[in-house]
Amino acid sequence: MTIDVDKVREDFPILDRTVRDQRRLVYLDSAATSQKPIEVLEAEAEYYRTCNAAVHRGAHQLAEEATDAYESARARLAAFVGATPDQLVFTKNATESLNLAAYAFTNSSVPHGQGDADPRFVVGPGDTIVVTQMEHHANLVPWQEVCARTGATLRWLGVDDDGRLELDDLDRVIDETTRVVSVVHQSNILGTLNPVRLLMDRAHEVGAIGIVDACQSVPHQHVDVHELGADLMAWSGHKMLGPTGIGMLWGRPDVLEGMPPFITGGSMIETVFMDHSTFAAPPKRFEAGTPMVAQAVGAAAGAAYLERLGMDDVAEHEHQLTGYALERLRAMPGVRIIGPSDNHERGSAISFVVDGIHAHDVGQFLDDRGVAVRVGHHCAWPTCRRFGVPATTRMSSYIYNDTADIDVALDAIRAAQDFFGA
């Protein structure tokens, strides 16, 4: 193994706890949220204990130090994806990041007194917005809303039986009418790693803005915004060892520059009069109100932890574990993998269904054995429908998991099969 899991585990106190009847906790739900190493908690606490203050505003030493902590966190997280600090907007989660992107279109398209909207963000009847059939609700519902409000039409790339995007249709689905292509980098339900570069290039060919939901890729592999070729990219801190309550939106400078404000208020303004206001340049324009300072600091500490492990080693570790799990799952009678069943261009999230046993019941057995997995539609309900299943069980591993964890999970599945006679 490329990662010393036992050593990593020492940094995650929660993994020492037991669940149910004194079972060792086997946490295989990192696609939902990752656990946090002590140094992330310590970075947050340290911030509060030593320099907590309002950033960008005060003229006292604490405020200087707090601002420095916040902006250093921005720089570190930007560098983590090959970007510069001025290109990184902090939000509360990836969902807000994606909504920020989506509202840029709605707000540019709805009449506005001061209306000199950037034409790249104006959409209306006849225009199309393209997503895929494997989007998380966070990258689907906001675009449905944009369409409902502007008259644009939503289109999507389908998914084949193996959980891969249907790309034969690419040039028909993304065509001259397309103004936005917003796609998930790695599916949180299927595990599929999508050929994002191809999709972004096609987006740019037709003059559309290209957006990537990188929630499930940034924590798990080396991602470089320039290699992806996207205009905007969204992800969350809590899935990459960071605290809850912090999300990121990276944007190409000229794209961010063209986006109108989303949430408005303090700190995002240039001047304010009773009857009108003007706005600051990005990223500030998109960070109204007191920001998530401690959370940014914590997320940066999480990124530092990952960098120390090395993102290539993280990816290789997960790849090995995923290969192990896929092989054994494929060998289990009555188990069907939903998503790519070979360990190629896919991540560590593995969804499956067990014949004759509902995912909720499978999950109950796993839980009873100490295994934390997620069951349900994983906020990708249309993807479940595509595969004709109401729900799946999903196990997803990370840097603190090893093959022994997978074994416990597989035993629990077998126990469920025995119990339900399936």
Added chain:
Amino acid sequence: MTIDVDKVREDFPILDRTVRDQRRLVYLDSAATSQKPIEVLEAEAEYYRTCNAAVHRGAHQLAEEATDAYESARARLAAFVGATPDQLVFTKNATESLNLAAYAFTNSSVPHGQGDADPRFVVGPGDTIVVTQMEHHANLVPWQEVCARTGATLRWLGVDDDGRLELDDLDRVIDETTRVVSVVHQSNILGTLNPVRLLMDRAHEVGAIGIVDACQSVPHQHVDVHELGADLMAWSGHKMLGPTGIGMLWGRPDVLEGMPPFITGGSMIETVFMDHSTFAAPPKRFEAGTPMVAQAVGAAAGAAYLERLGMDDVAEHEHQLTGYALERLRAMPGVRIIGPSDNHERGSAISFVVDGIHAHDVGQFLDDRGVAVRVGHHCAWPTCRRFGVPATTRMSSYIYNDTADIDVALDAIRAAQDFFGA
């Protein structure tokens, strides 16, 4: 004193630090953000160390415990203002809360395919939205945006020389055209405590939705949503001993029910198809994505701390300190208080200007003596203009301050006067 400040200070490790040349930190910037007691940091860390997981989704023990922690925090924070949990929406800060309220109007007023908007939230030309001349930008700019997008007109209640609302005009400013009355409970720049009940009653008389920005009141006095008579109320966790990254929006159930979604994505849906979705009931409808779980838990711990002190004692303590500070400031030649100069219906934020010395320069002297205050327009730029000053110096005290802190601040002001020969 009603509060044992020395004892309270023991819970706030940051107050032990020194700044600049070994000066004791005198933190008089709590109106910007409060410091955090150890137990708030501990509550957050404890959450991460013991039960961190995705809430409302997982079917494993950790997820159950995390959900319980999150929902218990909601219940505690709702109770803190006399409300029930189903009436409390978590956001990242008060600014988002106020935007959530404002977007309810924009989103109800902009055409939407599924459009059966609640008429209470539909505004357009001829309608008016009323704020005051002492709003924080967070309760001004969002309404400017609503007006710009819907054609409604913004009106405001003026402020008199003593920093009180001009209420003679009340029935003319808030009239039959008024659809929203959104006002600050306690001004963060002037310290003024506004007669919110009167304004809310007038709002309801004309059929408008009444909104209160309670950022500066909930942390400092007992606030009961029913006594205020509001429909919606916004405040932040970080100003009441809680972490950064958590805000609250309380709403009357029937009002929340009528509000369309703002940020959309996972966890706020009922069903999702590729081409349309339906939404959950409040408060979930407004909490898309992975929520700020640890921050909610931390904010609840902050509320618990305040409850233990007793909000009436907190208010009394601040009242005494404010009285002390006002008296001495009034006696200082060359110092002009911006806002009510008598200690009546006002809070602990005190703004002032020093003749011949710009606020930035005053602040620099305070900083040099270890005093953290805020200088500038305090995100209430139009209020500064009303008083013909580019900026003020603001000191704001809280549970960990005493008269000695005020004395250090006053000495530093005198030093600035000496230095600048003013």
Added chain:
Amino acid sequence: MNVESMYQEIILDHYRNPRGRGLIEAPEGESHQVNPTCGDEVTVQVAMDREGHLHLGYEGQGCSISQASASVMAELAEGFDLATAEAARAAFMEMMRSKGDAEPDEDILGDAVAFVGVAKYPARIKCALLPWMALQDALVKSGAMKEGEK
């Protein structure tokens, strides 16, 4: 308590062999309930006969708990008068809120007492309640019960 004891034999039996599953002919009220976290679905239909007896139809898909709960409920409440149905629903709700410590009344709940162990698992409580929520909603829609009557 372990998972096997949550899945009482009665629950498994109703799950495998649902009783009276199917829709009825002239429903006076119908409700479709979904658990948005997992996609479980239940449709419940109601009609009252001239003697004031309740007749039920139902359909659904989902986990053992939600589907068995629908079957148990349909069997139990079939022929009940409104007051008895309401009493059963209230008793079931209370049992599910008990965290598994209740000693439910078998006279009122019949086979439904088997669900007491489910109350220990917050994530599954919704599953067990789903058909009962649909029943109440269907009764309201049929006009037999007023909204807010609980």
Added chain:
Amino acid sequence: MNVESMYQEIILDHYRNPRGRGLIEAPEGESHQVNPTCGDEVTVQVAMDREGHLHLGYEGQGCSISQASASVMAELAEGFDLATAEAARAAFMEMMRSKGDAEPDEDILGDAVAFVGVAKYPARIKCALLPWMALQDALVKSGAMKEGEK
């Protein structure tokens, strides 16, 4: 270092007695800069004479640092050719990024070296830079300098 030493005598002098304050007659470029955190404002106007010498006008309101900086700058850059003005601006920027450790070149910066202590206070750096940013912007607007030329 304490605050008194940040406020060098030169700074206070320029603050109290601003040099050459006022607007000029036929500005070829003008820029109004605001520090949104505190509301400090500076307007700078530029014109080039036939010999390629810079003439400056300015106005403003704000703290001692921003206003003294404007006065020092106006006095210093008056009559400079474009290259020298640009060199001074670059030197000033660098000094302000130095965290107060720089040993600025008095030949280039003249009285402006007095601002080196301000670089220790991040919140005040913006104040000191404000007029220099306005100068650059005004030059761009006048056509004398191209955008992005720094």
